[in-house]
Structure formats: C-alpha cells, structure tokens
Amino acid sequence: MTSVATSSSRVVTESPVVVALDYNNRDNALAFVDRIDPRDCRLKIGKEMFTLFGPQIVRDMQQRGFDVFLDLKFHDIPNTTAHAVAAAAELGVWMVNVHASGGARMMTAAREALVPFGKDAPLLIAVTVLTSMEASDLLDLGVTLSPAEHAERLARLTHSCGLDGVVCSAQEAVRFKSAIGQDFKLVTPGIRPQGSEAGDQRRIMTPEQALAAGVDYMVIGRPVTQSADPANTLKAINASLKGA
Numbered sequence: 001m002t003s004v005a006t007s008s009s010r011v012v013t014e015s016p017v018v019v020a021l022d023y024n025n026r027d028n029a030l031a032f033v034d035r036i037d038p039r040d041c042r043l044k045i046g047k048e049m050f051t052l053f054g055p056q057i058v059r060d061m062q063q064r065g066f067d068v069f070l071d072l073k074f075h076d077i078p079n080t081t082a083h084a085v086a087a088a089a090e091l092g093v094w095m096v097n098v099h100a101s102g103g104a105r106m107m108t109a110a111r112e113a114l115v116p117f118g119k120d121a122p123l124l125i126a127v128t129v130l131t132s133m134e135a136s137d138l139l140d141l142g143v144t145l146s147p148a149e150h151a152e153r154l155a156r157l158t159h160s161c162g163l164d165g166v167v168c169s170a171q172e173a174v175r176f177k178s179a180i181g182q183d184f185k186l187v188t189p190g191i192r193p194q195g196s197e198a199g200d201q202r203r204i205m206t207p208e209q210a211l212a213a214g215v216d217y218m219v220i221g222r223p224v225t226q227s228a229d230p231a232n233t234l235k236a237i238n239a240s241l242k243g244a
C-alpha cells in the first residue's frame with residue numbers, strides 16, 4: 001500500500017482495513033500497534049479502551065502515525081451528542097460515530113457541530129443495526145422489519161441528515177450502495193479472511209467479498225490482533241484486496 005506523509009506524524013493509507021483494538025491492557029495494545037505499520041491500516045478505539053485509558057490512548061495511536069476511528073456510538077439528546085462529537089473532533093480523530101436510532105434531530109445536531117472544523121472534521125457515520133442483532137432482537141424492541149429492512153430505513157435517514165455514511169453488515173452493502181448512492185460510506189464489521197475463526201460474528205464476509213460488494217472501510221479485529229504475526233496477516237489481507 002502506498003502512503004502520503006502529512007503534517008505531524010499522520011500517515012494516509014490507501015488500505016480499507018480498520019483494525020479493531022479491543023484490549024483491556026494498555027501495554028498489550030501498544031505492543032501490538034508497534035508491530036504493525038500505519039501504511040497498512042487505520043485503528044478503531046471503542047468503549048472498552050476509551051473508558052479504561054481515556055483520550056490519551058487516542059493520542060498514543062496518533063503519535064504513531066495512525067488514523068483513529070473513535071467508536072463510541074453516541075446516542076443521547078441532540079445537544080449532548082453534538083458536544084460529544086465536537087469533543088471527538090477536537091481530539092483530531094479521523095472518524096466518529098453515533099447511533100442512527102437517536103433520530104434525525106440528533107444526527108443533524110451532530111453534523112452541524114462539525115461545521116466549524118471545516119476540512120479537518122472527522123467523517124461522521126451512524127450505526128444502523130448491530131451485526132449481533134437478529135430479527136427476534138428487533139421484535140423485542142417492537143420493530144417488525146427484518147434487520148436488513150430496518151438497517152436500510154436507518155441508513156436512508158442517516159443520508160437525509162447529511163452524514164457521511166453508516167456502519168452496517170457487509171451483506172447489506174450492495175443494496176445500500178444502489179439505494180442510497182456510491183458516495184455514501186459503508187463501514188462493515190464481521191469480516192473474516194478465508195480460514196479464520198468466525199467467533200461470535202454471524203453474518204460474515206471475506207475481505208475480498210466485502211470489497212467487491214462496495215464496502216469502503218472494513219473493521220477487522222481478532223483475525224489480526226490475535227494472529228501470531230499481525231504485521232504479515234495485515235499485509236496478506238491488503239495483498240488479497242489489491243488482487244481482488
């Protein structure tokens with residue numbers, strides 16, 4: 001993968017891979033990150049690491065040249081969500097997210113909070129239906145649509161609020177790209193390279209399949225973080241994508 005050096009130590013990668021850093025130990029997380037190259041992926045920091053280690057863990061990754069997706073899935077009243085999204089932008093993250101089910105006024109407030117950041121604003125995306133949820137989980141919430149139908153409804157709402165894209169299942173990618181537009185970014189977890197364990201993920205796709213389906217960014221955690229040789233695993237995934 002080629003890269004372009006920008007101001008500070010930030011490196012811009014062409015890889016669509018976003019590695020999910022789900023660690024409860026800071027030293028283990030940093031040891032892993034020091035074995036991989038910011039030209040090969042971006043990093044996702046979620047609720048566990050952010051709660052344990054705070055904003056400094058984001059800066060630690062940025063100082064190593066990585067773009068950070070701050071995955072805190074904000075879901076609150078519009079005013080609170082807008083301020084939280086602005087705080088993420090102050091941290092200089094590359095991407096931040098909210099729950100689409102927070103509704104149109106919440107998403108619009110979040111988008112407007114990023115206007116003052118101009119071209120330095122992070123990408124703002126919304127979670128549709130979590131990949132761990134199935135029809136019965138939605139029924140418990142009074143939603144009678146299928147997960148794919150409900151996800152599309154939330155994705156259309158997200159688009160109408162002017163956000164950059166959604167987190168969804170790769171299996172919804174073809175449908176969303178044609179229904180909503182090619183520029184609308186799709187970020188998909190549940191990605192498993194050929195031969196790796198599915199674990200608790202249910203609706204999975206290989207990186208090549210996800211790319212072919214139109215996915216813009218693929219979130220991959222354990223197949224990379226638990227690999228004996230993470231740097232090579234990452235390079236192999238990127239090589240498979242170049243050939244796809």
Ligand SMILES: O=C(O)c1cc(=O)[nH]c(=O)n1[C@@H]1O[C@H](COP(=O)(O)O)[C@@H](O)[C@H]1O
Nearest residue numbers: 020129130131132167189190219220221222
């Ligand atoms: O928002 C997410 O990142 C997310 C949404 C979703 O619907 N499903 C999902 O698995 N994720 C996250 O994606 C990552 C997937 O990690 P692995 O299953 O280890 O590849 C984890 O950090 C999950 O929290």
